[in-house]
Structures are given as C-alpha cells and as structure tokens.
Amino acid sequence: MRRSSARRRRTGLTAWGFALPFTALFAVFMLLPVVSSLYMAFTDMRGADLRTTWAVNFVGFDNFVEVLADPKFQQAAGNTIYFVGVAMPLTLGIALLLAVLLNSGLVWFRSVFRVGFYAPVVTSIVAVAVVWRFLLQPDFGLVNSALGVVGIDGPRWLTDEAWAMPSLIVMATWRNVGYLMVILLAGLQGIPRDVYEASAIDGAGPVRQFRSITVPLLRPTLLFCAVITGIGYLQFFEEPFVMTQGGPLGATNSVAYEIFNQFGFGNYGLSAAMSYVLFVAIVILSYLQFRLLRTEK
C-alpha cells in the first residue's frame, strides 16, 4: 500500500514537472491578467493610477450599478442585441445556403466561388472599410446609383439613424459568411452519401432531405458556428469603429466600443466592469445555444 502511494506521489510530481512550463505561462499570462481585471472592476482605478495600482479604493459593486444605470451603456447594449439578433441568424442562414449549393454540384466554377466568398474573411478591415464607404456613399456610391436606376432615392446609409445599423449588419454578414461557409462545407462532406441515396429511394425530395438529413446531421457543426459567431458578434467593434464611430446619435455604438471609449478616457474600473457585463452576456448566449442545438442522444 505504502509503496504504491509513494509511487503515485512520484508519478504526480513528474507529471507536474512536465506540466510546469505550461502552468507557469498560463498563470502569468492568462490567470493573472484575468484576476487583476476582475480586481480592477471592483475598484475606482483610473489611468493616473498606473504607477500605483494598489493605492486605489475598493468600491464593491458601484461600478456595475453605474454601468447598468448609464443611458449610453443601455443604448449600446440595445444596439448590440439588435446587431446579434439580426446578423447572427442572417450570417448562419446565408452560410448554410451557400455551403449546400456549393456542395450540391449545381454550381460551375466551384473553387472560384469558394475563394470569392472566403476572400472577405482574410481581407484587412481597413481596406474593407474604404471599399464599403465608396459603395455606400450617398451621392455617387454604387448602391445608391443602382437604386437610382430603378427610380429609388437611396438614403444616406451611414449617417441616417435608421439605416446605419442595417448597413453595418450587411457588411458584417458579408465579412463573416465565408468563414462559416467553409466550416459548414466540411461538415456537409462528412455526411455519408448513402443516407441521401436511401432517402431518395424512399421518395424524399431535396427539401425533405435538407430538413430531415442535412440539418440534423449537421447539428454539431451548426452549434460550433453559432457559438463562434455569437461570441464574435457580441464583441461587435470593428465595423462601427472604422465606419461610423458609433454614430449617428449613438445608433451604432456597441458595448465593446463603449468599453474601448471608457478605457481611452482612463476609467479603468468602469470599463473593466463593463467587460464583465459583456462576459456574462456571452456566457448566457453560449449556454442557450448549447441547450438549443445539442445533439439528441
């Protein structure tokens, strides 16, 4: 008995020895920042306290109360929910549609399309912003010129309170659809062909096959896509940052953008608190997605 326990301890030590480099790196570069940001969220730390980070006051939940009562944060939260609520289903839907079409063999030049849809994912947001600003330019932009041909007087997309967010939703969808398409395409190719053949013999049409075979067998892939997109979209930042600076009248200000602003103003405590509010929102959304899309046993 004693021998075996001693050996077990020795094995444990060896294991810890192997795990030490990672554990140390993890503790210093992941755990410590996480813990200190949590600590920051409960203090009144400002930019000026950088040299004396310990000499700040502990303020309990004051930062969280202030954040949740702040009308600007409430507007940003509303905008973020609007964005996630519309852009996430839209991106997933279009990505699935494209993946099915590309997988079905109906499309010519398949690889050309794959590259085409994936290109926005790897293009720098700065270049994308320039091009989209040209597209959406009110007087001579491509979108409004095209609308003008059919007699529609297009709005000032990025400076109109009602149209700014939809414009950014379309842009974000366009940017992200390629990535999900590639993942879904891989998932589709993992579904055995004979399932489709068997169902065809039973008389199932393409729509029925899609509903009863493709979607259920694609569930794990869809779950992955939904979670990844949800997390990314809740941290909606780049599009308003490069296109609208959160305007007009705060219509495209997002939670992540507000956090960025508050950090810039040196309100470290407050913005850390905002970050944790966002973190909780991400946890809740991901949990719901897991509940909704988990594979039935």
Add this chain to the structure above:
Amino acid sequence: MNRTPRLVAAATASTLTLALALTGCGRSDEAGTTAEGSGGSTNSIPDGPATGTIEVWAMGTEGELLPELAEQFEADNPDVTVNVTPVPWESSTEKINTAIATGEVPDVMQVGTTLVSGFVELGGLAPTPQEIDSAAFFPGAWDTTVVDGTSYGVPWYVETRVLYYRKDLADKEGLAAPKTWADLTAFAAGLQDAGAEHGIALQTRGNSTALMYLPFYWQAGGEIMDAAGDFTLDNDAQVKALEYYSSFMRDGLAPPVLVEDEKVQNFIDADLGSFVSGPWERANLLTTAGDDFADKFGVAPLPEDEATGSFIGGSNLAVLADAENPDAAWKFVQFTTDPATQVDWFGISSDLPAVQTSWDDPALADDEAVAVYQDVLETARSTPAIPTWAEIEHELDLVIEQVIAGDLSPEDAAKQMQDAATSIGTGLD
C-alpha cells in the same frame, strides 16, 4: 486527481485576498500623483554647453524632420548627441503611458497640447524651470502647459482655426470676408447665390465636433471654467452659440450631416463655399487641386461676436520627470523655443512658431497666407488642461450632434453639458 482545481482556486483566492488587503489601504492623502516637484519651478537650467545623450520622442512629421534641427544643436554643443525617435501619433498615448509607468522614458518628448494633463496626472512630466519666459509665447499656447497652477513643458509650435472661403465666388457676389456673426450668415447665403450648393460646412458629429463648435461659444462670451475651476457651461452664451451654430444646418446653409471626406473635394468643385480648418489645409488643397488653386480661395479669421475666439492647438516639448539627462534636455528645449530657431523650424516643417517675436521675421510677416494667423493666435485658446477633458469633450460632441439634429433644444443642451461635465469632474481633486 481533484487537487488541481483546488490548487488553482486556492491560488486565486489568495491573490484576491492579497489584493483586497492591499486595497484596504486605499488612496493616500495626496490624491493626485501631481505632487512630484509641485513646488513650481524649483529646478533651473545650469549654464554652459549641454553634454551627454538626449533621447527625444517626436510624433508624425515632426518626428521625421526634427533630426535636421537637432544637427544645429549638436553643432553648437559638440559634446552632445541627440537621438530622435519618431512615434506614430495613433499609438503615442499608450506608448508614453507605458513608458511613464515603467520609468523607461526619453529625456524630451513632444506632447500634443490637449494631452499634457493626462501625462501630468501620471506624474510623468517635470515642471518648467524659471529660465523659460512665459511671456514670450502666445498666452493661449502657454496655458496648455499649465496644469493646476504649475507649468509642465514649453509651447513648441501652434495651429489655429480660420475660415477658408472661395474667393472667386465671394468676388462674384461682391462679398467681403465676414467680420461678425451676422456677416457670416449673409456670407454663406451669398456664396450659395453665387452657385455653391452649401455656403459653409461645419462639423455636425463625431470626434472633435466640440473643437469646431467651442470658438463660437467663446465668441459669444462663454467660458468653459471659471477662475475657481468650476464648469460654467449652462448660460446664455451657450444657448446663443448653439442656436447660431445649428442655424446654419437648419437653414440649409450648411450640410445637415457633414461627411468629412467629401469636404475638400466639394470645396475644390465650388459646391462648397467655405469651411473652418487649420493651417495644414492650405498644403492639402494645393496638392489635391494644383498650385493654380491658390488664387481661388482666401483665408479669414473666424467672425467675432462679444469677443474674438478661435481654438489653439499644436504641440509642446516637455522634459520627463524621470529623464536621465534633464539639464541637457532643458537646454535642448530652450534652444528649440529660441525665436531664431523657431523661424528656422518654420522653414523646415512649416509649423507655425509659438514664440510671438518670431512672427516679426520676414519669412512669416511677408507671407500673406501665414500672416493672417498672427492676430488669430493672440486671442485663440485651448480646452481646459484637465485629465478628464477627453471624456467631457466626447459628451459635448454627442450633445451638439443632438442639437443639430433638432432632437434637443439649446437650453436643454446647455443644461446637459453642464450636468455631464460636473458629474465627470476635473480629475484634479
């Protein structure tokens, strides 16, 4: 097997407890870190030539051109080496904050006039020695170095806002450059009669809308803060200025929502009659439209109402509190702000001198396009040197945008500005 989570939990818990125990102490009594050398100008610049190495951080174009000026200084002081490190403006604040927090700082640094208070709050800058004569500079420029009564650094170059207008359109209607508020309204309308789609362009939203608007508030007789350091934003001057500023958009004299990127092109195409900008715009217009365009536009001071007023910007040079070679550093700063060096620097960089006597030099006085700035600079002012100003300015941007959109009355807006500023505070305690 389940030891790992407990270990991690224990480590986390102990870190937290430590953190809480330490925070229990809270802030010390001397709240701001501005205390360092707060006795005003106790340090002084010794006589004799400078020696050793001076590390200088400068931003943007200045960072690229400063070595040319540093060569002159090295020629005057054979035992000194000046190392200039160019820093991009976009990343400068974070870079400097990090440097100050870790103590790995240069000796001299270029500081944008609106950024001074933030670095002072961190305890990063050294107070200005008494050898530097504050009266030599434009008062508005000197004020940007003063935080809570003590000066940190010296004005290096300045810029201010003026009205750019299409001279050809104005001549067509026989319009003289506007002198008063009523003139400016009539001027904008006249430029529209002469064929421009909009008579003037004023910023309607986004960052630094407040900087475009505040000159009108100053012209109406308003002040951002009183002598006691309290905000004074809710008053008749604010209501009047907001009413006047938004009247241009409401009456169709200015684009209701200005797209900044289109401004210059519209001006060149004569679709836009006039706009407010700084000295750099001249070079920008000439590169875009060709040198012939110089005859087609004029530059005039902003109009006056109760007072004259414009915004003064630019950069200061500051010596760091942790500088390794402060004596030589101050000598270098003294050299760059010498009236003759300032004229040389204007020749190198086209940056406008912050020293008033430099403007008597023919290089500036005889250049019509430049001389117009001198009068404007004498009364131009900056925004308050308080660490929270960026946040307050952001609030003002949002309020002004709502007034222009017609969502908020000038009276309510003035009240909101005051409330926002008061609740954010000065950050100086």
